[in-house]
């Protein structure tokens with residue numbers, strides 16, 4: 001397969017300003033067909049702006065992209081027909097039933113009658129919405145609404161599906177249903193580009209990009225991202241975790257220390273880090289009950305990357321240590 005055919009999304013130097021603010025800047029990215037690509041980052045990092053540019057809704061301020069073989073700028077209308085997009089405020093019609101909503105989107109995308117019935121049944125079945133097919137959308141639970149939104153975005157079997165924080169506030173059972181539907185579509189060759197605030201969801205992606213202040217600061221498989229911290233993460237048990245965190249952040253920097261529930265995670269990249277932490281705590285009269293190595297989670301990686309990016313910014317853009 002040549003690379004143009006196997007690449008679903010490619011962007012080069014993609015950027016967008018709003019007045020003086022660069023919401024997204026210098027975004028280079030390539031997503032292969034059939035990949036599940038996850039975009040994560042704090043509020044305001046530029047995830048929605050990225051999705052809106054790639055779906056042809058928002059004009060680019062700089063750079064170029066190719067989505068489903070169509071160029072940006074230029075191919076906006078062709079892109080809209082080839083993709084599905086579930087935005088944070090996906091438009092379900094509250095006064096239409098579940099199946100009427102599906103039919104509305106099937107009409108909108110001119111799905112042939114022959115294929116639409118089979119697809120409708122499949123999507124209703126996958127999302128466990130068959131028993132509710134005649135219920136008005138306004139009377140669905142939050143999780144059911146999201147699943148119906150997903151079904152509507154998939155009714156025309158898009159080549160690439162863009163999802164903007166699709167499971168925010170959705171219960172765990174509906175989230176599992178949601179991901180089951182996504183995986184079944186991926187098996188049939190659909191490419192997924194999803195922004196999410198949930199790191200367990202990011203773990204389900206084949207690759208994850210971390211955005212911060214409009215820039216993509218890391219992009220790799222979840223496994224490789226976690227491996228960057230392997231062997232260097234310690235869980236500290238103290239009798240005053242909050243106080244200990246404050247003290248250690250002051251002493252070692254926020255990129256090395258974070259609070260997880262009642263424990264501290266310490267990134268011990270230097271052999272002297274634990275000794276420094278131990279003596280700082282002891283001087284402050286805080287007992288260190290245990291310090292054990294633990295495997296890193298994506299959350300550990302992202303907390304550290306964001307703290308490093310903030311520190312670099314404060315230092316005037318210097319590289320990582």
Ligand SMILES: Nc1ncnc2c1ncn2[C@@H]1O[C@H](COP(=O)(O)OP(=O)(O)OP(=O)(O)O)[C@@H](O)[C@H]1O
Pocket residue numbers: 018021022023041042043044045046047048049050
């Ligand atoms: N239409 C707009 N007009 C002005 N500024 C905007 C507009 N859309 C986004 N921004 C700004 O661009 C930046 C990136 O916003 P964006 O919504 O892309 O971030 P995000 O990562 O999706 O965050 P969230 O999860 O909160 O939506 C923010 O500073 C935001 O205020």
